[in-house]
Amino acid sequence: MRYDAVIFDFDGVIADSEALANLVLAEHVTRVGVPTTLEDAYTRYMGRRWPEVVATIEEALGQPLPPNFSEALMIATLKRFESDLQEISGATSFIRQLGALPKCIASSSPSERLSLCLQVLGLSNDFLGTVFSADMVKLGKPHPDIFLLAAEHLDVRPAQCLVVEDSVSGVRAAKAAGMTVFGLTAGSHIRSGHAERLLDAGADDVAASWEEVSILLSDC
Template sequence: MAALIFDFDGVVADSESLANLVLAEAVSALGHPTTLDDALTRYCGRRWSDVVIAIEGDLGAELPPDFSDALKAATLARFRSDLREVEGASAFIARFHAIPRCIASSSSIERLTLCLDVLGLASQFGQNVFSAEMVARGKPHPDIFLLAASKLGTNPESCLVIEDSTGGIKAAAAAGMESIGLCAASHIRAAHAERLRAAGATHIATSWQEVDTLATEFLQRQQAMA
């Protein structure tokens, strides 16, 4: 049975620029000047525990005890006011409503729940929202995608992953899944497609319209093999 696995930030929600801008501001306030591009390069697409290690390495010191809570509050507030979808995401999700699908993200369940509500997409995924909090290892390890396939009741080779980060693409490859590297959100910078290809992306798309074509072809191949 074919299934679609969506990363969330930078794929469904155009959230990476917002979240990383808030993060850059917070790290800068601690005395380590950090731009949006710095944050995107160093921290984007990683599990929070790994981001903390990276920030502390950059600072050369431990983060304040309240840093994570304060950052989360500031980020969620920005999402409530400014979050938008990646253009075309909701139309694609609605068009492929009959195909088993899920979210498999490095973000927390709390953040995913809020963002899906803000975007009006919670009903499209129901309980099929999976976070790296649920597995031992985050991306680029395959754990979250293997969990997703198991929960959807399908085999990894029958899953198509839609991702925007190199870590996510590597995780999909490690899980034995076909992947689309999507370069459509506002945080995408020059040469990102090349980095996704180097990480193992099966396909590259620059819009949800291109994803539509690639997903249709994938589903046709899966049906032919059934």
């Protein structure tokens, strides 16, 4: 491998969590009075920052959300992860094939959520001290801050880092950091045309599975 480190996004890359999280969100938004399907949640909320999501829900509702909405949603989401979370097929195998190569997670998810999900997936020991969350930086994706923080902690030049991302904002952030980016479209939340959107955002290549990522790397 010609890269000195691999940086993983988490949701939709290692954990097949986007569908679960959006399903819980749809259930909670429906309960407060805005009927919402899983597909609605993907269309209206996925990939947006939480304040924007809240504002969109409140606009549709015509009034402020209950004060405990965000906390109740987080608790319900973590419970669903504990019972139902699965990895993106092949993720663990790929991670462990890297051996001693420096690796980390750079995710927009809160640290608490990342810690729980890694525990559920049995990957906590694979990323000891190398989990970076957007709550550690001033600006989240699509800004490059979290990827630059990760590279600094790994003591690797950004140009020598490979990032694996499933979101447009993540691809843009990694490219802004000066890194190579592979888009991954293996998550159950991925919809038609997403590979093209990742390429348009600047992805250097796109893979539909972790097996395809391995093939791309073998060609480097």
